[in-house]
Amino acid sequence: MRRNQALYLTILLTITVIGYLVPIPKVKSGMASAPLLSSSAESMKVSNVTSSSSLNASNVIIFNVTNEEISFSPNFYEKVERILSEFSLNSSLNYNILNEEIRDRVSEALVNYVKQYFPYLSYMKSLINQFDAISIYVVEQMSSLWNLKLLLENLDSVKRNVYSELLNVSKAVNEFEEKFYQTEIETYLKLNESEALLNEKLEMARKIYDSIVKVNEVFRQIYSKFNRVLELECSKGGLSIREVSVIISESNSTLERTFGNVLSNAFLETAAAWPKDLNEICKDPRQRSSFVAQTLARFVSIAPDSLSNDVGELFGLDPESSKTIITIALSLGPKVKREVLESAFVEALRLIYNVPANEAILLLGGIKGHAEARAELIIKYMNVTNGCIATAIRESVTTNSPLSVSLSRCETEGLLKVLNDLYGVDPLSLNVSLAYRGLTSDWLDYFAKETIYEKLRGFGVPHPIAFEIAFEGVKPSEYEVLYQTLNASGSLYAKEIAFAMAHSKDFEQAKKIALVNVFKGYVKELEASGLSQKAAELLLSYLLAWTPGLNDELVNQIVFKVVVTELMERSSSFALSQLVFKLIDVNEFVKELIQCPDIDCALEKTNELSSELASKFISKYTAYELLVGKDEKHPIFLISSPLRYEEVSKIKSVLSNLSGVRDVHFTGTDLLNEDVQLHVNESLNDVNLFSTVAVLLVLLLSTRSLKLTFIPLIIILIVLKVYDLVLFALSQVTGFVPGTIDLIVATATVLGVGIDYTLYATSRSREVGLKEAMKPILLASGVASTGFLLFGALATVFLPSLSSIGVSVPLAIMLTSTLGPLMASSIADVLNVEPMPMPRKKPGLAALSVEFPRLTVALALTLALIGVLTLRYWPPGYDLFLFLPPDAPSVKSLSVLEEYSSPGVIGQTVILLKLRNSSSIAEVTEQIDNLVQYFLESGYFDYAFTVTRPLGKFVSYDYDALKLLGADRFVKGSYVVIYLLPHYPPDSNVMIDYVGYMRSFLKKWVSSKNQFFEEALVGGESAINYDVSNAINNVILSYMTPLMIILSSAIFVVVFERMEFILATAISTLVPIAVSLGLSNLLFRTLFSIPMLWLVVPLLVTAILSIGSDYLVFYLYGVKEGMEKCKVRLNGECVNMLNVLLYTSSKLSKLIMGFALTFSVAYLSMVASKIWALREIGASIGLAAILLLISVAYTLVPAVLALVYRRR
Structure with missing residues (x-):
């Protein structure tokens, strides 16, 4: 037997050593892949309806930058996103993404609006220009007929005035005619005198002119003759003075001979005075030229006196005049042009007769036969001042036409001028008067009517109407005359113009009425086409005030005024108008658009506005501080991609090198969960070491045997390694993955029950044998496993994520309950370990409970009631940060x-x-936003995103405008979605507790708004934790506890065949549960101000139901054995059952105390952890183990059984 046991132990130890030496991959624990809650949970219903918000991300990167400019710099965001993409990360939202989205949305809406609206601007410009053209046309038509209106209004007076004017004209004509007749007679007389004077002057002038020409001509001839003679004589070889003198003097002409004699004398005198030999002049050309010049000079000096008589006789001139003429003619030289001779003639007239130069020139023209010169001289000599008469004389002289014809025209012009100057008479009347001189009154009356008729016809009045008015005296209505006149001329708006003129006192009033009547029709058409009444009225008022004659600036001003008015009146056509127009100067924007000649220019100006507008839009309508920090120095990137710490350090090192970045922070669901797993595992390792030492110390103190102390430790190490191998095999075959909580519970359970089963097997196997000792162990482990299996089954329905506990923990219990006792018995035999001695001393607490059972039960139930009330006042909650160190x-x-x-x-x-x-x-x-505002004002939420706040701030109640900002994202079918951003971390107990209040409030709110809403559901991170807590409480308190009691009782009835054990089982289970939960809750709430985690409830209840069943089994087995050993019986029943109870308590109290203490210490060791969640779990379950010990071994079970047995 010992050989077989040694072999068995050798095999297990070999497997264990190999397992510890050879690294076998551990099953990776983590969050279960199953849903956290069942689909019927309210938070899960919300999750099924809603999709992830762009603001919700698994991870967040927070920058700390040096200045605000970086937080708003697109360049910074581009650099960061480029770096993130290198690490395969994607930012679902940041300020730059929000800015671009808003800019695109606003720009798109504004551009679409401008595209739709700009043609309206162009049309309005064109329309106003057309209106101006119409007003110009209307005013021109009115101006042309305004005198007609005045004529019609004063027709009788006009007729009288015309008659009087004609009479005055007739008188003025007669007077003018008499004066003009005298002027005509005088003109004829002066003309004759002037002609005689002119002829006389022309005769005189002709003599002077002829004499000058003749003298100069003779001078040229003798000069030429003198040169020829000199040349001839020099050619003969010598100069003969006598011969030259004779030849010069010879001539057939008297005047030429006289001139020759004088020149001959001048030659002789020059020759006599010549200082050199005369023959030399033939040889030297210069001497000859000088000789000739001196001869001519001498000739010119003596000629006037010598020749004056001869020239005077020839031309009938006095000697003085002849001298002057000879002097002028000879001074010109022998070679002179005709123009010079004419100038000499003018000079001669001035010198001789003192004739002005201009008259002399005219006389020269008269001599030449120019009629124009002759006419001008006659006018000059007549001294005519009347321009018309001067013109008549000029025409008569130059054309040889009768002067009377020309003077008749002067008569007419003079008459017209006189009458026009005196009376301002219409030329039509003047013509009539000129045609009929000396009119009688009848003829004047006729011509007065004729004048009126012509006036009317001149205004375009149709002939029948004009004739009736002028000759027949008919007085049709002013409107009719004006309308027929306008209509006959084809004028537009004839009725409107005629009506305005007929009903106005002055031109301005008529213009205004006419334009109002004309424009009203067009304005009504514009209103029918969609122009607002206010804009139409404004357009009409500006047209009346400023037309006609609009320039481009005025047109633009009218367009601006009308367009802005229309924009405000019809702003609903642009859904974002109420939002955008609060951010920009609408007037300036419209002015800019009006200046644009085409749509491209308008769109360019719109695009220029988009960036500035987007920035203002974000500042006013979005919760942008979420993405740049409240101080605008903490830009935030929401990361939708998974993120782990092994990547964080690499990313942080790169991001920290960016310019202006002080620090970079990473957080989020992924990193928080990773921190939870990392720190929980680290803490568990520390706790396990501390727990092992503590358990060993407790075992040593309770067993006072090193062998009994280390045997459980060795067995637990073996069981844990076998457990790892089994889990690994199970995961490889089935894919099963235990949760982190599973391993915590399984490890602690193996540590606790492993010691219990080992010590029990070691102690009892020597007494009753291994087979008998295993019966209570297997029964206890079966009940304990049943508890965890039951929890796993219920969790499958209510908490799918915790259902794996129903596999992991029962497997650990089964391995512990089989391997542990077997190995303990074998080791004890091999090592010859003596069983732990059972004390025989009667425990005092058990004796009191048996003595005062009612008081004991009453006190226990009172404590239980207090625990229940504590739970109702402070229900278990959840706080993620209790799983994390600060x-x-x-x-x-x-x-x-x-x-x-x-x-x-x-x-x-x-x-x-x-x-x-x-x-x-x-x-x-409006109701939705009021609800949102209520929650924001509660202080539990910072921001809200919903249909009225699609960008985080209140915008509008106009859903059409809100849709352009993404409000439709918050409508899912028939549901309106409201996203609230908690002020506290969503996994904190503050927010989780507030979910209960929200649901209660919303239920009442919906009932008050039942005409609009059917129901309200609350979901999200906090709500999920709240539902998990409630589900845990529901599973544990409503299902697991009663079912476990029923199952345990049924098992105990079958095994022990004692009905009183059912009552003892029920009370000893319920009371410790209530007291443990209440006491733990009170402890955490009052001493540490933290909630009792909902996670504690299933673990504590399961531990009580499972571990408590161990203690009950061991105790009740002891009671059964005591009953069987009882020697005094009555009707088959032991007579002194109270002694049996005391005997069992004294026999098993130390054993059960050892079990409880080691189990309690194993869990209480978690209090040494730096993680509050582990502290709560350890403290709660450790305390529950002590309460179970007291309840089972000392108080409740003995008291309940004592009450039953006392009745018997």
């Missing part, structure tokens, strides 16, 4: 996020409002 990186980063932005970006609270079929979004926007 120095965890993700927690530090989350505090930064909480300080500068909102922790809600990593876990929103979601409200679903279901609309009734008869309701529309547009009807309920």
Whole structure:
């Protein structure tokens, strides 16, 4: 037997050693792949309806930058996104993404509006120019007929005035005619005198002119003759003075001979005075030229005196005049042109007769036979001042026409001028008067009517109407005359113009009425086409005030005024108008558009405005501080991609090198969960070491045997390694993955029950044998496993993520309950370990319980009631940060996020409002925003995103405008979605507790708004944790506890065949559960101000139901054995059952105390952890083990059984 046991132990030890030496891959624990909650949970319903918000991200990167400019710099965001993409990360939202989205949305809306609206501007410009052209046309038509209106209004007076004018004209004509007749007679007389004078002067002038020409001609001839003679004589070889003198003097002409004699004398005198030999002049040309010049000079000096008589006799001139003429003619030289001779003639007239140069020139023209010169001289000599008469004389002289014809025209012009100067008479009247001189009154009356008729016809009045008015005296209505006149001329707007002129006192009033009547028709058409009444009235008022004659600036001003008015009146056509026009100067924007000649220019100006507008839009309408920090120095990137710490350090090192970056923080769901796993595992390793030492110490103190102390430790190490191998094999075959919580519970359970089963097997196997000792162990492990199996089954329905506990923990219990006792018995035999001695001393507490059972039960039930009330007042909750130490990186980063932005970006609270079929979004926007505002004012939420706040701030109740900003993203079928960003971390107990209040409030709110809404659901991160907590409480308290009691009782009845054991089992289970939960809750709430985690409830209850069943089994087995050994019986029953109870308590109290203490210490060791969640689990279950010990071995079970047996 010992050989077989040694072999068995050798095999297990070999497997264990190999398992510890050879690294076998451990099954990776983590969050279960199953859903956290069942689909019927309210938070899961919300999750099924809503999709992830762009603000919700699994991870967040928070920058700390040096200045605000970086937070708004697109360049910074481009650099960061480029770096993130290198690490395969994607930013789902940041300020740059928001800015681009807003700019695109606003720009698109504005561009579409401008595209639709700009043709209206162009049309309005064209329309106003057309109106101006119409007004110009209307005013021109009115101006041309305004005198007609005045004529019609004063027709009788006009007729009298015309008659009087004609009479005055007739008188003035007669007077003028008499004066003109005298002027005509005088003109004829002066003309004759002037002609005689002219002839006389022309005769005189002709003599002078002829004499000058003749003298100069003779001078030229003798000069030429003198040169020839000299040349001839020199050619003969010598100069003969006598011969030259004789030849010069010879001539057939008297005048030429006289001139020759004088020249001969001049030659002789020059020759006599010549200082040199005369023959030399023939040889030297210069001497000859000088000789000739001196001869001529001498000739010119003596000629006037010598020749004056001869020339005077020849031309009938006096000697003085002859001298002057000879002097002038000879001074010109022998070679002179005709023009010079004419100038000499003018000079001669001035010198001789003192004739002005201009008259002399005219006389020269007269001599030449020019009629124009002759006419001008006659006019000059007549001294005519009348231009018309001078013209008549000029025409008569130059054309040889009768002067009377020309003077008749002067008569007419003079008459017209006189009458026009005196009376301002119409030329028509003047013509009539000139045609009929000396009119009688009848003829004047006729011609007065004729004048009126012609006036009317001159205005375009049709002949029948003009004739009736002028000759027949008919007086038709002023409107009719004006209308028929305008209509006959083909004028547009004849009725409107005629009506305005007929009903106005002055031109301005008529213009205004006419334009009003004309424009009204067009304005009505514009209103029918869609122009607002206010804009139409404004357009009409400006047209009346400023037309006609609009320039481009005035046209633009009218367009601007009308367009802005229309824009405000019809702003609903542009859904974003109420939002955009609060951010920009609408007037300036419209002015810019009006200046544009085409749509491309308008779109260019719109695009220029988009960036500035987007920035203002974000600042006013979006919760942009979420993405740049409240101080605008903490830009935030929401990361949708998974992120782990092994990547964080690499990314952080690169991002920290960016210019202006002080620090970079990382947090989020992924990193928080990774921190939880990392720190929980690290803490568990420390706790396990501490727990092992503590358990060994407790075992040593309780067993006082090194062998009994280390045997359980060795067995637990073997069981844990076998457990790892079994889990690994199971995961490889089935793909089963245990949760982190599973391993915590399984490890602690193996440590606790492993010691219990080992010590029990070691102690009892020597007494009753291994087979008998295994019966209570297997029964206890079966009940314990049943508890965890039951929890796993219920969790499958209510908490799928925790259902794996129903496999992991029962497997650990089964391995512990089989391998542990077997190995303990074998080791004890091999090592010859003596069983732990059982004390025989009667325990005092058990004796009191048996003595005062009612008091004991009453006190226990009172404590249980207090525990239940404590749970109702402070229900279990959840706080993720109880699983993390304060120095965890993700927690530090989350505090930064909480300080500068909102922790809600990593876990929103979601409200679903279901609309009734008869309701529309547009009807309920105000109610929705009031609800949102209520929650924001509660202080539990920082921001809200919904249909009225698609960008995080209140915008509008206009759903059409809101849709352009993405409000339709918050409508899912018949549900309106509200995203609330918590002020506190979404996994904190503050927010989780508030979910209960929200649901209660919304239920009442929906009932008050039942005409719009059917129901309201609350979901999101906080709500999921709230539902998990409630589901845990429901599973444990409503299902698992009663079912476990029923199952345990049934098992105990079958095994022990004692009905009283059922009552003892029920009370000893329920009371410790209530007291443990209440006491733990009270402890955490009062001493540490933290909630009792909902995770503690299933673990504590399961531990009580499972481990408590061990203690019950061991105790009740002892009671059964005592009953069987009882020697005094009555009707088959032991007579002294109270002694049996005391005997069992004294026999098993130390054993059960050892079990409880080691189990309690194993869990209480978790209090040494730096993680509050482990502290709660350890403290709660450790305390529960002590309460179970007291309940089973000392108080409740003995008291309940004592009450039963006392009755018997």
